[in-house]
Every structure is written in C-alpha cells, then in structure tokens.
Amino acid sequence: MTSFTFATAGRIVFGVGTVSQLPALVAEFGGRPFVCTGSNPRRHGAVLDALPDAAVFPVPHEPTMETVREAAAAARVHGAQVVVGLGGGAALDAAKVVAALVTNGGDPLDYAEVVGDGRPLLERSLPVVAVPTTSGTGSEVTANGVVTSSEHRVKVSLRSASMLPAVALVDPELTLAVPAAVTAHAGLDALVQCIEPFVSPFATPIVDGFCREGIRRAARSLRRVYADGSDLAARTDMSLCSLLSGLALANGKLGAAHGLAGPLGGLLGAPHGAITAAVMVPVSRANLTELAGQEDAGPALGRYAEVGELLTGVRDAEALLAWFAETAALLGVRGLSTLGMTEADVPGIALAASRASSTRGNPVRLPVARFEEIVRAAL
Numbered sequence: 001m002t003s004f005t006f007a008t009a010g011r012i013v014f015g016v017g018t019v020s021q022l023p024a025l026v027a028e029f030g031g032r033p034f035v036c037t038g039s040n041p042r043r044h045g046a047v048l049d050a051l052p053d054a055a056v057f058p059v060p061h062e063p064t065m066e067t068v069r070e071a072a073a074a075a076r077v078h079g080a081q082v083v084v085g086l087g088g089g090a091a092l093d094a095a096k097v098v099a100a101l102v103t104n105g106g107d108p109l110d111y112a113e114v115v116g117d118g119r120p121l122l123e124r125s126l127p128v129v130a131v132p133t134t135s136g137t138g139s140e141v142t143a144n145g146v147v148t149s150s151e152h153r154v155k156v157s158l159r160s161a162s163m164l165p166a167v168a169l170v171d172p173e174l175t176l177a178v179p180a181a182v183t184a185h186a187g188l189d190a191l192v193q194c195i196e197p198f199v200s201p202f203a204t205p206i207v208d209g210f211c212r213e214g215i216r217r218a219a220r221s222l223r224r225v226y227a228d229g230s231d232l233a234a235r236t237d238m239s240l241c242s243l244l245s246g247l248a249l250a251n252g253k254l255g256a257a258h259g260l261a262g263p264l265g266g267l268l269g270a271p272h273g274a275i276t277a278a279v280m281v282p283v284s285r286a287n288l289t290e291l292a293g294q295e296d297a298g299p300a301l302g303r304y305a306e307v308g309e310l311l312t313g314v315r316d317a318e319a320l321l322a323w324f325a326e327t328a329a330l331l332g333v334r335g336l337s338t339l340g341m342t343e344a345d346v347p348g349i350a351l352a353a354s355r356a357s358s359t360r361g362n363p364v365r366l367p368v369a370r371f372e373e374i375v376r377a378a379l
C-alpha cells in the first residue's frame, strides 16, 4: 500500500538570475530582514546592498549552539520580521534555527534531538527565505537545522515542520565562485542524499522521482562542475540535484552514511560532504552484504542496481560502487584518518552511528560490529 505525506517550502523559485527577486520577497514578509550568511559577507555584497534595512550575521563555520544563541539574540534586538539564509548549508541552517528560536524562545538545547530535551517547537518560526550559494545540502527545503554541540562533540538537529522555509530561492549563478573543494564535498553529499532515500524502505513514489532525477543530474554534471566551476549548465544541474536531494530527505529518510556523519562531524569538525563521501562506498558495501544474506531483502538490492544504471548505464550495484569510488577519488576525497580520525575513535563512533536517527532509514539493520568495519574501511 502506498501512503505518504509530502511537505516542502511554501514556494520554490529556481533559475539563473532569480536572486534579483530577493528584495521583493523580503518586503512581502514585512521587511527588517536578519541575514545569516557565511564568514565573508562581502562575497554576496551586491545581494546584501539590495537589502538596506538588513542586519547581517556572519556564521563563521558550521553553526554551534553558541552561534545560534548569539544570532537569535541579535535577531530579536533587530526586530526581525523575516530571516534570510544566504550561503552554504551552515548559513541556511543557522537562519532556520534562529527563526525558530526567535518565536519559541528558550535555548537551542531545549529543542535539540539526541543531546537536548527534544521539546517540540510549538510556535511558527519567523518566515525564512533560504538562498543557497553551494549545491549540496538541500537545506532550503528541509525541516531541520543541524547544529554542533561542542560540549557533546556531536552534530544534532532541531526539527519541525514549522522550520520549512517560506521561500527557497535557488539561483545557480550564486554558486559560480564556490571553490573546487567545496564544490566536490557539497556535490557528493547532494548525490548521497539522493541515493540514501532511494534505497531506504521509507522511499515513496514522490521521493523516488526526485532521487532519480537528482542522480541523473549528478551523473552528467558532478565531474564537469569540479573540472570547470564556471560551467553554468553544470552548476544548474548541481543546484537542481541539491534541491531534489533536500526534497527527498525531507520527505523520506537517509541511511547509515548520514548516521555516521553526525558523530563523525562532531568529532572531526571536517566538512559534512567530505565525511559522507568517505563512508558512502563502505556503507553501501555493508548494506549489500547484509541484504544478500536476508531471505526477504525487499526492493533495496534492485534499487542499488538501478542507481548503478542511472550513474553508468549498467544495471548493477557494483557499477554504482565503482563510479562513486572513482568520482570521490577524482574529486579529492581522502580517508577519515586524513581528517584526524584514529583507530581509538572507532568503537565510540560505531556505537553512536548505530543509534543515530538517520540510521533508522537504512535499508537494513547493521550491527555495531558492521559499523566498526565500515569506519575502519573508510579510515
């Protein structure tokens, strides 16, 4: 039986040049925007100059509990009517969390999953206009914001349907200046975010459509965009892949690669996409091995083979593994040890990943010992 709920941003505006619509959109929500952007706001000088009554808050890195506390206080002082996230996933997530904290009050740890109290966000957030400048997270259409708890050394989410942005404004032109390493990590993560929901038992026909199209776009443009960041057609494909991946993960579930990314991100402080890309092949290998040993493995094995076909034309899960490994190597992805992980970290990470909320979307239950094998293979 097919049954699902589908929820997304109030509006999606996509296309080259669409960022020119930002001032009018902000005005629709009452003006006085509070803008969360990256560490270098001048990078988006022309966009910010068009918002003269904005308060600008640079998010120096992937947001921490301290960052969002400080930003929410500043947004209240500014009297913000609308929050704009203008930047990578870090800026977008900060914007979504700030918008929720301004109306709900309290501390981010009151609402955070896993390490916090996980209280529901009962009040509607301030409206958010999410303007991604990387192609990777799809955060412009997801209902969560990822925040690092430095105290617990883990990345966790605040999550609520009310955190879905009012508008996702996706202009591929904004991604033209993204450096090659960020293009690689973000693009690989977008692809993983299309693959995991597609092989998950929580896939739905609507999620399937997003995933297939996102995987096709990444297959033809991920390597191209890394080789030539000024290729606007390839950038457009990857912006769309990222948007589709956000639609998929917000309406489906991820899997063990993202289950590992939470604790690994908290431990290593490395870019999210560098981590998901490093673990993707060992996770898929472990899933295929476990699935092959099951009497009723469901559709997941066929799904892996279909991803292989979408990426390479060959309907075989091995084709997926080979393509992904080759692409990750071409795009400069290195093992987790180069990001600072040691053998001593393996048991703790494996245990945390086995309990992570994303892991629940995995196509098969993986014992902790399998997670240890995965992490060792990704070292």
Ligand SMILES: NC(=O)c1ccc[n+]([C@@H]2O[C@H](COP(=O)([O-])OP(=O)(O)OC[C@H]3O[C@@H](n4cnc5c(N)ncnc54)[C@H](O)[C@@H]3O)[C@@H](O)[C@H]2O)c1
Pocket: 038, 039, 040, 043, 061, 062, 063, 087, 088, 089, 090, 091, 093, 133, 134, 135, 136, 137, 138, 139, 142, 143, 144, 145, 146, 155, 174, 175, 176, 177, 178, 179, 182, 185, 186, 272, 273
């Ligand atoms: N909420 C969600 O659904 C979701 C999903 C996936 C990932 N995330 C989160 O998103 C974050 C990762 O996002 P990301 O991969 O976009 O990285 P990021 O936001 O950390 O940005 C990476 C770097 O690129 C720079 N940058 C951004 N746009 C640029 C541009 N146009 N030109 C030049 N430099 C630019 C940033 O300043 C930063 O230094 C993580 O915190 C991750 O946990 C959230």
